[in-house]
Amino acid sequence: MNSYEIAVIPGDGIGKEVVPAALKVLEAAAQIDGGLAFKWTKFPWSCEYYLEHGRMMPSDGISTLRSFDQIFLGAVGMPDLVQDHISLWGLLIHIRREMKQAVNVRPAKLLRGLRSPLREPKDFDLVVVRENSEGEYSEIGGRIHRGPDEMAIQNAVFTRKATERVMNHAFELAKDRKGHVTSATKSNGITYSMPFWDDVFKGVCTAYPDISTSAIHIDALAAFFVMKPQIFDVIVASNLFGDILTDLGGAIMGSIGIAPAANLNLEREYPSMFEPVHGSAPDIAGKGLANPIGQIWTAKMMLDFLGYKEIGELVLAAIEDTLEAGVKTRDLGGNATTSEVTQSILDHLLNKQGS
Amino acid sequence: MNSYEIAVIPGDGIGKEVVPAALKVLEAAAQIDGGLAFKWTKFPWSCEYYLEHGRMMPSDGISTLRSFDQIFLGAVGMPDLVQDHISLWGLLIHIRREMKQAVNVRPAKLLRGLRSPLREPKDFDLVVVRENSEGEYSEIGGRIHRGPDEMAIQNAVFTRKATERVMNHAFELAKDRKGHVTSATKSNGITYSMPFWDDVFKGVCTAYPDISTSAIHIDALAAFFVMKPQIFDVIVASNLFGDILTDLGGAIMGSIGIAPAANLNLEREYPSMFEPVHGSAPDIAGKGLANPIGQIWTAKMMLDFLGYKEIGELVLAAIEDTLEAGVKTRDLGGNATTSEVTQSILDHLLNKQGS
Numbered sequence: 001m002n003s004y005e006i007a008v009i010p011g012d013g014i015g016k017e018v019v020p021a022a023l024k025v026l027e028a029a030a031q032i033d034g035g036l037a038f039k040w041t042k043f044p045w046s047c048e049y050y051l052e053h054g055r056m057m058p059s060d061g062i063s064t065l066r067s068f069d070q071i072f073l074g075a076v077g078m079p080d081l082v083q084d085h086i087s088l089w090g091l092l093i094h095i096r097r098e099m100k101q102a103v104n105v106r107p108a109k110l111l112r113g114l115r116s117p118l119r120e121p122k123d124f125d126l127v128v129v130r131e132n133s134e135g136e137y138s139e140i141g142g143r144i145h146r147g148p149d150e151m152a153i154q155n156a157v158f159t160r161k162a163t164e165r166v167m168n169h170a171f172e173l174a175k176d177r178k179g180h181v182t183s184a185t186k187s188n189g190i191t192y193s194m195p196f197w198d199d200v201f202k203g204v205c206t207a208y209p210d211i212s213t214s215a216i217h218i219d220a221l222a223a224f225f226v227m228k229p230q231i232f233d234v235i236v237a238s239n240l241f242g243d244i245l246t247d248l249g250g251a252i253m254g255s256i257g258i259a260p261a262a263n264l265n266l267e268r269e270y271p272s273m274f275e276p277v278h279g280s281a282p283d284i285a286g287k288g289l290a291n292p293i294g295q296i297w298t299a300k301m302m303l304d305f306l307g308y309k310e311i312g313e314l315v316l317a318a319i320e321d322t323l324e325a326g327v328k329t330r331d332l333g334g335n336a337t338t339s340e341v342t343q344s345i346l347d348h349l350l351n352k353q354g355s
Numbered sequence: 356m357n358s359y360e361i362a363v364i365p366g367d368g369i370g371k372e373v374v375p376a377a378l379k380v381l382e383a384a385a386q387i388d389g390g391l392a393f394k395w396t397k398f399p400w401s402c403e404y405y406l407e408h409g410r411m412m413p414s415d416g417i418s419t420l421r422s423f424d425q426i427f428l429g430a431v432g433m434p435d436l437v438q439d440h441i442s443l444w445g446l447l448i449h450i451r452r453e454m455k456q457a458v459n460v461r462p463a464k465l466l467r468g469l470r471s472p473l474r475e476p477k478d479f480d481l482v483v484v485r486e487n488s489e490g491e492y493s494e495i496g497g498r499i500h501r502g503p504d505e506m507a508i509q510n511a512v513f514t515r516k517a518t519e520r521v522m523n524h525a526f527e528l529a530k531d532r533k534g535h536v537t538s539a540t541k542s543n544g545i546t547y548s549m550p551f552w553d554d555v556f557k558g559v560c561t562a563y564p565d566i567s568t569s570a571i572h573i574d575a576l577a578a579f580f581v582m583k584p585q586i587f588d589v590i591v592a593s594n595l596f597g598d599i600l601t602d603l604g605g606a607i608m609g610s611i612g613i614a615p616a617a618n619l620n621l622e623r624e625y626p627s628m629f630e631p632v633h634g635s636a637p638d639i640a641g642k643g644l645a646n647p648i649g650q651i652w653t654a655k656m657m658l659d660f661l662g663y664k665e666i667g668e669l670v671l672a673a674i675e676d677t678l679e680a681g682v683k684t685r686d687l688g689g690n691a692t693t694s695e696v697t698q699s700i701l702d703h704l705l706n707k708q709g710s
């Protein structure tokens with residue numbers, strides 16, 4: 001029996017609805033495997049926690065989390081209560097950095113049973129590999145002057161080490177896929193970081209002569225997500241560009257509510273964190289309207305990372321069966337609740353296994 | 356007779372095809388008005404010019420341009436010959452900055468006769484007001500170390516003055532439109548510039564109590580361009596975010612080949628520059644395949660700025676008539692050439708006027 005200790009952080013808003021849903025699916029996956037078990041330990045770290053304790057997580061939070069195998073997180077943010085940059089840098093981004101989860105892997109593909117908002121959504125199947133430790137998301141900068149002369153400066157930091165790491169991972173993924181890597185750049189407008197990014201990309205390319213490559217400016221790349229997403233295989237992007245492209249990836253699939261993500265510590269020195277692309281969606285929280293599929297597909301990515309790819313495939317198939325059966329939340333044009341969708345996925349998963 | 360001196364810079368690639376097309380339409384517009392005349396002065400500044408002279412434009416290029424009323428530019432860039440950041444910062448961005456064209460206005464709407472790649476492209480009609488003088492596009496930064504420790508730092512610079520200016524213009528536009536302004540932010544991830552942007556936005560909001568507002572993170576905002584573009588009216592965005600959103604705007608219209616833009620010096624101290632959203636598209640250049648509509652719609656924006664709004668409307672109507680008649684270039688699914696589309700627009704424009 002392989003038993004995994006998982007730290008569970010539902011977080012805010014719909015995180016508290018979709019995380020329990022996904023845990024049920026992970027329990028079912030363990031049951032199917034027979035040799036797999038999970039031990040869940042829940043942490044209430046969130047904006048509510050902040051309002052009570054003045055911080056998003058306790059000061060020993062990171063060392064507590066380091067004793068776990070993996071982290072399973074819902075969503076963070078309640079902008080009406082706590083400013084976003086405080087809540088996010090105090091929890092989500094804090095964990096990504098402290099756990100050296102330097103690569104964020106985010107697939108987008110046309111699922112069976114889904115209606116894309118694109119008229120002719122050819123059969124796209126892409127994965128964005130997002131740099132997750134530096135880049136445009138830095139805490140370096142500040143403001144100067146008060147009044148009309150006020151200004152803010154923000155530093156983006158790109159190191160060769162982190163840039164090569166994320167690019168190498170993109171190329172490794174491409175080997176087992178369609179063999180193409182696209183670099184998201186903007187070296188025509190951004191004069192230091194992006195030409196540097198391009199140079200590092202050119203260097204990494206030479207190490208993978210069998211992989212074909214292209215470099216596309218982020219503005220055109222975003223447009224291509226709408227015009228012809230089927231041309232992409234693996235896309236490697238900076239922290240910010242990866243963030244934008246993956247919400248777009250959710251949109252062309254049919255809803256950002258289904259887009260999954262994995263914040264990976266590739267070296268497995270610290271736990272990785274599995275957390276969907278969508279946010280806490282305070283406007284629909286607590287009403288049973290949240291789409292659990294993003295969190296459940298994210299659970300599948302955790303299964304993959306733990307080495308349970310076959311069961312992971314069953315989970316994805318159960319998601320697609322559920323969509324094909326028309327059991328969909330409101331964001332996908334249906335009227336099913338969070339628990340109805342979850343139950344349908346569980347039914348399909350357990351039946352499939354029985355058949 | 357009002358006669359305007361226009362500096363014409365076709366630039367590179369398809370710029371050399373679509374600019375002459377748009378000049379024909381401007382000539383027709385002048386003919387219709389009767390009291391309007393243009394004097395064109397062409398400048399060959401481009402990547403080819405660079406290869407010959409070692410710079411994109413002569414050292415007195417800016418002072419030469421300052422004697423004109425407006426600048427009409429095609430596209431810049433031949434990445435196989437000249438690195439993008441050299442060609443763009445040597446010409447396009449150089450002019451934007453030196454002429455203090457601090458605001459870039461870029462509409463996107465569903466035109467008659469166009470097939471959007473969106474399945475249900477409700478009747479969207481939005482305009483992105485892009486900060487055009489600073490932000491993420493800065494020449495401040497650099498690299499340090501060679502080898503594995505190499506890194507690049509890029510500074511984004513946001514001043515209250517430029518931020519307020521672009522936001523004020525967005526609110527002024529909203530007054531004559533649907534009365535809503537959306538701010539494109541990313542203050543949950545980017546810790547200094549974007550919270551500053553949010554603060555300035557809140558301040559400007561209070562000066563326009565009749566305009567409703569929202570602030571949306573750029574990742575979600577990009578997704579909304581695909582999911583529900585009809586919710587937007589005026590969107591105010593930083594240099595980079597505006598760049599990305601306006602290519603997306605082109606995509607949801609049906610092609611970035613039709614998206615127009617105006618780099619405005621609102622104070623009219625120096626010439627403004629009219630230049631479409633699309634680039635030089637070297638892959639299709641010289642083949643008669645380029646869509647002239649982006650450049651012609653851009654010409655309409657120049658007519659508007661000069662005070663000829665009625666004729667501008669006729670130009671847009673002639674574009675729509677042409678699309679409705681099915682005269683479309685390849686990017687829009689048709690097989691008409693650049694000159695066939697141009698001729699059709701001219702015919703519709705001149706007929707309309709006669710009728």
Ligand SMILES: CC(C)[C@H](C(=O)O)[C@@H](O)C(=O)O
Pocket residue numbers: 188189219432443447598631632634
């Ligand atoms: C060519 C490039 C530098 C330019 C920009 O990013 O401003 C273009 O994409 C645009 O939108 O006008």
Ligand SMILES: CC(C)[C@H](C(=O)O)[C@@H](O)C(=O)O
Pocket residue numbers: 077088092243276277279543544574
């Ligand atoms: C909430 C926010 C800070 C976060 C990000 O930008 O990384 C989110 O959008 C994501 O994509 O995980």
